[in-house]
Amino acid sequence: MGEFAQAFFNTGILAEAWPILLQGLWRTIQLSALVVPLGLGAGLALALLSTLRNPWVRWPLIAFVDTFRALPPLVLLVFIYAGLPFAGLELGAWGAVALGFLLNTGAYYGEILRAGIESVPRGQAEAARALGLSRSRTMTLVVLPQAVRNVLPDLVSNTLEVVKLTSIASVVALPELLFQARQAQSLTYNATPIVAAAILYLALLWPFVRLLSRLEHKRLAGR
Amino acid sequence: MTSFADTFLNAAVAAEYAPKIAEGFALTVLLALCIVAAGLALGLALAVIRAAGLRVVNWGIIGFVDVFRALPPLVIIVLLYFGLPSAGFSLSGFGATWLALTLVLAAFSEEVFWAGISATPQGQWDAARALGLGFAATLFLVVLPQAIRMVIPPLTNRTIAITKGTALGSVVAVSEILGQAQAGVSFAFNATPLTLGAVAYLILFFPVVVAGRWVETRFAWKR
Numbered sequence: 001m002g003e004f005a006q007a008f009f010n011t012g013i014l015a016e017a018w019p020i021l022l023q024g025l026w027r028t029i030q031l032s033a034l035v036v037p038l039g040l041g042a043g044l045a046l047a048l049l050s051t052l053r054n055p056w057v058r059w060p061l062i063a064f065v066d067t068f069r070a071l072p073p074l075v076l077l078v079f080i081y082a083g084l085p086f087a088g089l090e091l092g093a094w095g096a097v098a099l100g101f102l103l104n105t106g107a108y109y110g111e112i113l114r115a116g117i118e119s120v121p122r123g124q125a126e127a128a129r130a131l132g133l134s135r136s137r138t139m140t141l142v143v144l145p146q147a148v149r150n151v152l153p154d155l156v157s158n159t160l161e162v163v164k165l166t167s168i169a170s171v172v173a174l175p176e177l178l179f180q181a182r183q184a185q186s187l188t189y190n191a192t193p194i195v196a197a198a199i200l201y202l203a204l205l206w207p208f209v210r211l212l213s214r215l216e217h218k219r220l221a222g223r
Numbered sequence: 224m225t226s227f228a229d230t231f232l233n234a235a236v237a238a239e240y241a242p243k244i245a246e247g248f249a250l251t252v253l254l255a256l257c258i259v260a261a262g263l264a265l266g267l268a269l270a271v272i273r274a275a276g277l278r279v280v281n282w283g284i285i286g287f288v289d290v291f292r293a294l295p296p297l298v299i300i301v302l303l304y305f306g307l308p309s310a311g312f313s314l315s316g317f318g319a320t321w322l323a324l325t326l327v328l329a330a331f332s333e334e335v336f337w338a339g340i341s342a343t344p345q346g347q348w349d350a351a352r353a354l355g356l357g358f359a360a361t362l363f364l365v366v367l368p369q370a371i372r373m374v375i376p377p378l379t380n381r382t383i384a385i386t387k388g389t390a391l392g393s394v395v396a397v398s399e400i401l402g403q404a405q406a407g408v409s410f411a412f413n414a415t416p417l418t419l420g421a422v423a424y425l426i427l428f429f430p431v432v433v434a435g436r437w438v439e440t441r442f443a444w445k446r
Contacts, residue, residue: 007309066436070428071421072390075401079421082405083414086230160292161384167295171394178298182305191306198298205293213289216338 010192017184017193024180025200031176032163034094035101039162042102043109048139050114068107074168076100081172093174097166105162112154116147153215160208164201177201229413236415240407244419247403250317251427254399255386257321262328263382269329270336274362284333291330296388299323304395320392328385335378339370375442379435387428400424 050061068076081096091099120143128138148155170179181197273284291299304319314322343366351361393402400423407416 004310008306066429066432067425070387070425070432072387072401072424072428074390074393075421075424078393078401078405079417082408083231083417086414087227164293164295167297168391170297178295178301182301185305191302191309194298194302194306198294198302201295201298202290202293206289209289209293212292213334216334 006190008191008195010190013184013188013190013192014196017181017188017196020180020184021177021193021196021200024175024177024197025204027174027176027180028163028166028204031097031166031169031174034098035105035166036159036162038098038102039105039109042106043111043113046106046110047113047117050110051117051139065107065110068103069111071104073100073104073165074171076104077168077172093169093172096172097169097174101162101165105158105165108158108161109155112151112158113147115154116151117143119150120146153212153219156208156212156215160205160212163205163208167201231414231418233413233415236407236411236413237419240403240411240416240419243403243407244400244416244423247398247400247420248423248427250397251389251399251423254317254321254389254392254397258324258328258389259382259386261321261325262385263332263378265325265329266332267336269333270340271362271367273333273337274340274366275358288330288333291327292334294327296323296327296385297391297394299327300391300395316392316395316397319395320389320397324385324388324391327388328382331381331385332378335374335381336370339374340366342373343370372442376439379438383428383431383435386431387424390424400427 046061046065049057052058077096077100080091080100081093084091084096124146125138125143128142129135133141166176167178169176170182173179175183177197177200181193184193185191269284269287273281300319300323303314303323304316307314307319340362347365347369348361351365352358356364389399390401392399393405396402398406400420404416404420407419408414
């Protein structure tokens, strides 16, 4: 048992690694604050475009969304980070992560918001137009608020997935939480920093998992 | 334009590395099938146990689900691969990736199966019990067939998303598609293997995503 504690909960190593782990945690939070709005913005644009019933917009859009839902995010990120420089396009770690997340999470948010907009009865938009609201005010003041409320659990769930996904930035050497933990682990030959990183992730994300559970059960109960 | 084609789709490099990517493709498929089979089976088993309503057991299940919903899959893979050897177990990269993603899928699918079971109307339980069926017969013959049909759309999407995580195996030296492609890029000093890898993932997952879209409309939750 003592040996086990030495390998996984070594307090000496934890004290040493703690400052860089906290730095990593802070980067993870900054990274999330960058990629969640990026993905939401791209998703909203995709969802709004898909309300145009023009087949020349609709089908390319579906192909775009399905392509980026089919590519594993890590594959996309590695392609951008390690492939594009061969064409002279060096984005660096932050740029590559931002572009990769824009494409991948944008596609997911887009699907969710599209489903939300489609879940709002057509009569709502018709009534708003009949009352004299412009197209854009109808969308922003009448349709979108109801759409977002209808798919709120999916939006929260996807946001949780996006924050978890920031851990793949460690692969392109962006010093977020997992990267820092692996650095500390390889320097000390001890698993404590990784265990500590896992606990930090849990502390950060567990409240959202609980919230999500409650939202999902509420939706089931309300059906 | 020719140099662009030479960089990303060079015929000679493609011919040389296509067999490697094909090997990676086979390994990715094998890994994905093992994860889906074990993850869904474990998730269903946990949901069935949860239906028995033993309070202490259920707290354990909820704890398990929350932890594996909150932790990023890559963190779990790294922890199993780099951490477990300190405790005297050693998992191969394949084993670590399989176990981590199986546990994540089990957690998510338990939650979804459980949602289906609890959304089945109480009258179904009452009627089956009144007809003389025992608890197990009611659950397996009456409730589960309805519950599973109800949860097919969310389950399909979640399963696809987690299966795409097989690409994370490249971080712990599994020579699946991404691993092979990255090795190819560093040997050939050309981005073609990455392009082939991305195409291989699209061949594998694009039909799955399109099928998922179909399943979603075919088995849509009635609201």
